[in-house]
Amino acid sequence: MRDRPGRGHRPAARESILDAIRAAEQLSRVELAAVTGLTEAAVSMTVRRLLDEGLLIETGRTPTGGKPRTMLRLDPAARLAVGVHLDRDVTTFVLTGQTGGVISRLARPALAADLADGIDLLLTASGVDRARCLGIGVVWPGPRDDVPHLRGWDPTELRKRLAEESGRPVLVEDGATAAAVGEYWVARIGADRPFAALHMGSSIGAGIVVDGRALRGSVGGFGHVCVQADGPECWCGSRGCLETLAGPEAVVAAARADPAAAAEAGLDRSVSRGVTADFAAVARAARAHGPRCLALLETSASYVAAAAESVVNLLDLDLLVLTGPGFAAASFVYGPAIMRRVQPAGARTWNRSVTVTVSSAAATASATGAAAVVLQSHLRRQQ
Amino acid sequence: MRDRPGRGHRPAARESILDAIRAAEQLSRVELAAVTGLTEAAVSMTVRRLLDEGLLIETGRTPTGGKPRTMLRLDPAARLAVGVHLDRDVTTFVLTGQTGGVISRLARPALAADLADGIDLLLTASGVDRARCLGIGVVWPGPRDDVPHLRGWDPTELRKRLAEESGRPVLVEDGATAAAVGEYWVARIGADRPFAALHMGSSIGAGIVVDGRALRGSVGGFGHVCVQADGPECWCGSRGCLETLAGPEAVVAAARADPAAAAEAGLDRSVSRGVTADFAAVARAARAHGPRCLALLETSASYVAAAAESVVNLLDLDLLVLTGPGFAAASFVYGPAIMRRVQPAGARTWNRSVTVTVSSAAATASATGAAAVVLQSHLRRQQ
DNA sequence: GGGCTTCGTTCAGTTGCTTAAGAATGTGGG
């Protein structure tokens, strides 16, 4: 009953074609037929409709033995999506085209008026056709993240309210899942195999994409993978959670508690600029050969690596993407640590070669990812 | 490109209807229309065809205000599947109908001739129409399980060879995944929500079903979830794996090493009857108030609970099913331990109420599950 | 220019479903 055949006849060709072009960047009609399994006739018909609607554009021809292929691409400006990321001090808005590329960006103080207001400003400033905006993706901060004007709200409430205020569909997603969808959508990763995106912002999480669909994990689920069965108690009520032992908050707290590390990172004893910024300071210090900060990160990384290995083993993944500002700042520690732990066992025992990469736009992944979630939802009607 | 629209027009109605009836046991045509979202006309047409093919049977009528409904069920004998489970000393064959119910069972010494031979015997002895047998599901034992006549084979090889010998399609699945699919298919669990089936046979594993589809985990992935980041080295090359710390083999080894526990369980110092049997002996001893054996199980259970919590958190599950001979024998320890760990945090922090149940046919779950995998594959053509 | 190759389109036909109307099969009321 999950995949009900829908009221009208759902034209699978449209979605197949759009998705295939998204994944390949550009394709000709015959290539589309080969890739999607449709006949050339069906592709021809559907493509014409998509061209008429302005979703696709013809772009050059590539020579062959006979008639050259006319290549097709998504028209980036045909459909737009907005992504919103709420941090403690600042709210970031991004406007992306249907290929996921960023068209414009806007940052405002966290408490500045309403979200709907910011979105309106972004759209106006960008001078785009507002009717083309498919919807708004919002990155839901973790339950512990300190976003004062959101405290006490739940995702459903935010979604309903923002949808009402902005008059557009709103999707709310956690940062890690959004980032994972972003990787799939924009960086064209994971079309052929499942993967996980590990995300470190003000907390740590993972988004898992299987067959191009995100598994709906709980907010911050990866942060509460157990890496120490009898470890210290976590705020969630359990013991030995990754977040407690190795999350950015834990790293920053440890750095503050250690005068030498705090000095290396230039952390003020009392004033915090937020977890994300403080963690970045620790990472910078480590990179500049601050031994205490480096040691703290190494410890954290060893736990993250253990949790990553759990996920890789559990779901038989062979691809991990590190993303989010935390990994953007400290991937030089976390990347190798994860690889060291994940690769040998994978190769030797499971005959699996695990790749660990860092996202190309790690620092802003979750906001652009939130926009990608909106784009994704318009392609895959089935849920 | 994953869900290509197929060569002909793929009739989604057939699959929706069969799956809806499977899940609900029996339904009338109007109910089917409501549940599947199809129109009554479409249901009528499709149902007639399914009746003609003998897949469905009409079974009684339930009164209403007007014309009574004629209820439809799957004809259990219309399609059959064989499940095969290879253990160290014995190979079990089960023949099930398309509802997953066991029609007949056969156990042979592990080394008795060929698998194809056993399947042939099973079908002959059952006196069923062999043409109705959709295929054979084989439970692939873990890489460490001691099945002598399979040593050095890989799943692909087994599949190809058995398909050739038996002349039927063969699907190979690991025990935990098979058991999970079996729960979904036979016990009608998880139609509305994702769940995990934890399986303990001669090793420990988990099958995860989301939207009625099994996530393809590696063989024994759950056994190599890390519950102790700096724990003892595992044969897989990693550290602190669940299986090393708490798997049945570890429990049995610990019982053997402890004279008091070995005495309680009646374990011979030198001769082993196989991990599964030895573990069952330990569980029996614990149930009969053998304190040392109980302590060993409690320790194991605390690790399993930690790993279970990781999975529950990671994938936001609210249902765990314990299955396999190991849990069948020792669920009185593992069930409460897992509940103690998983429920409080889930309820308090994630606003999620996690249910932990024991499978109704835990001891033989993987063999019947393997048959269910075959049935499942015939319903969901999409991979 | 005439093959040759490859790309894309057109057109008739099939199929799975829809909508709309009607047949079947029960209940309860005169």
Added chain:
DNA sequence: CCCACATTCTTAAGCAACTGAACGAAGCCC
């Protein structure tokens, strides 16, 4: 008993998506 009435199921006509196969289009090579 016969007739509304309710509800279930079937039949008939139509639409839209896709298939198959033949055909037009656009380049290269001789």
